[in-house]
Amino acid sequence: MIRKTLFITGASSGIGAQTARAAVERGWNVGLFARSKDKIADLEKELGPHALALPGDATSLQEQEAAMAKLAGHFGDVNAAFANAGTGLSQSGTRKGDPGEWERLVQLNILGVLWTAKAASAYFVKNRGHLLLTGSAAGRTTIKGSVYGASKWFVHGYGGNLAEEFREWGARVTVIAPGMVDTPFFDEAKPDKLKPEDIARSVMFALEADARAGVREVFVMPVN
Structure with a gap:
């Protein structure tokens, strides 16, 4: 079997790490891109020869390009990419929000996605x-004062526009839109909410759809 290769940003924990595990199990090679060198090195060791740790910052186009080039050189190509890296805010709203946090959020949640696509x-x-692309339930509704939610509105809108562009080459684009997931993104555990492996399975569902089927969005919500 010829293994395809998946590049994952934000691969050090949570949804990214679980997607890497699911992909390797399903016969893919994976490129683990994140700033946390130790974590992706440990994950590479766990997953074995079908994983490659690629330390880097998703807010840099140059670092993403260099990482993909290294991944393609190692495994032969880059067949899929998961723009999963993202961040939230400590304070919601415009009046009380921190402009410095907004800037960091835009750099990662918006520009980081653009750089992966480019x-x-x-x-x-x-x-x-x-x-x-990792979207969010927050990007499909209005939430009082949510700058984070607005960044995910961008992901959903851009994902749809990008799907129309990429279909000219026969390529596909999927927005993965989860509700609340129990990940390190939150300070406190959310044991009754979705798990990262639920979202990883959603990613694999989209990736493994027949080539004639473009799964544009997978919207996953916790039952409780």
């Missing part, structure tokens, strides 16, 4: 690849 497009125009 870097991956160089491969997908040739190999009919697949880009996945």
Whole structure:
């Protein structure tokens, strides 16, 4: 079996790490891109020869391009990319919000997604690849004063626009839109909410859809 290769941002924990585990189990190679060198090194060791740790900052186009080039050199190509890295805010609202936090959020939640799409497009125009973006239930509704939610509105809008662009090459785009997930994103555990492995399975569902089917969005909400 010829293994395809998936590049994952925010791969050090939570949804990114669980997606890497699920992908390797399903026969993929994975590129683990994150700033946490120790965590992705440990994950690479756990997953074995089908994983490659790629330390880097998702807010840098150059670092994402270099990481994808290294991944392609190691495994032969980049067939899919998951723009999963993201951040939240400590204070909601405009009046009480921290402009410095807003800037960091825009750099990662918006520009970081653009950089993944830009870097991956160089491969997908040739190999009919697949880009996945982590959206959110917060990007499908209005929430009082939520700058974070607005950043996810961008992801949903851009994902749809990008799907129309990428289909010209036969490539696909999927927005993965979870509700609350029990991940390190939150300070306190959320044991009754979704688990990262639920979202990882959603990613694999979209990736493994027949080539004729473009799964544009997977919207997953906790039952409770």
